[in-house]
Amino acid sequence: MTSVNVDAYLERIGAERPAKTDLAALAYLQERHLKSVPFETFDFNLDVPIRIGEGAVEKIVDRRRGGGCYELNTSFAALLTALGYRVSLLAGRSLHNGKEPLVGAFFGHMMLRVEIDGECWLVDVGFRWASWRPLRFAERSPQKDENGEYRIVDTPDGDVEIVHDGVHRVRLETRVREIGDFVPTMWWFCTSADSPVTGGTIWASLVRPEGRASLLDRTLTRYEDGRRIKEVLDDEAFPAAVKRWFGIELDQLPALPPMPADAAS
Structure with missing residues (x-):
């Protein structure tokens, strides 16, 4: 994963x-x-077909879009590799959906292992509850971060779990995976009726200076002047809000659930 226009990528992320x-x-x-x-x-x-690795770089850099965890993390891995970092892919699964514990799909998440001077660090740019800075892989005591407190906990079967503010968020394999190992689960995410990202469900999230902006279907939650604001978007307001809060210009309106009855009046 080295065919990356590094300057264009750095411009995309303002770095x-x-x-x-x-x-x-x-x-x-x-x-x-x-x-x-x-x-x-x-x-x-x-x-729309989903590509990972260098295919995701075109979407993120050239089309100035975002993506799911596979897209974001493999794209970032391509940038890091092009800069000279030693990057490996690790497979994981979600353990919490923000409301309650669950056991997510096998290979349902991905994180990066980056080796620097013989020491490994965990990096994730594709998860709402990810740390904003690398986590020391060998450290088992709490690691403070701007996004909360993290701990890496060993499991009896040789995996590790990432605990964020006391909540077990991800179970992560420690063996290195090839990018092709993630293709079957990507196919499942794109095609299965049981997938959390197909059908009428939309998710978007971005860390912004005033606070995280989040979209779930028609409901936008954001911060403005220190206030938490939640609003339900109709078809007319939806594209403009997506552009303003996530920087995404939509060519067409996605399939959305009906407006709630109490918001339609």
Whole structure:
């Protein structure tokens, strides 16, 4: 994953080219990515083919879009590799949906392992509850981050679990995977009626200076002047809100659930 226009990618995330491939630069690039490129599932809803790896770079950089965790993390891995970092892919599964515990799809999530001077760090730019800075893979005590407190916990079967503010968020394999290993689960996400990102469900999320903006179907939650604002978007307001809060220009309106009866009047 090295055929990347590094300058164009850095411009996309508003970052300067790092002088060297060290931890400080990795942390800087991770935070810039999280604050510039949204997690979003519009293409799943619109039945647009999803590509990962260098194929996702074109979507994120050239078309200035976001993507799901596979798209975002493999695209970021391509940038890091082009800059000279040693990057590996790790497979995981979600353990919580923000409301309650669950056991998500096998291979349903992906994180990056980045090796710097013989030490490994965990990086994730495709998950709402991800840390904003790399997590030390070998550390088992709490790691403080701008997005909360994280712990890496060993499991009896050799995996690890990522705990964020006391909530078990992801179970992660420790063995390295090839990008092709994720293709079957990507096909499932794109085609299965049981997939959480097909049909009429839309998710989008972006870390913004005033606070995270989040979209679930028609409901937009954002912050303005220190206030948390929640609004339900009709068909006319939806594209403009997506452009303003996530920087995405939609060519067509996705399949959305009906407006709630109490919001239609």
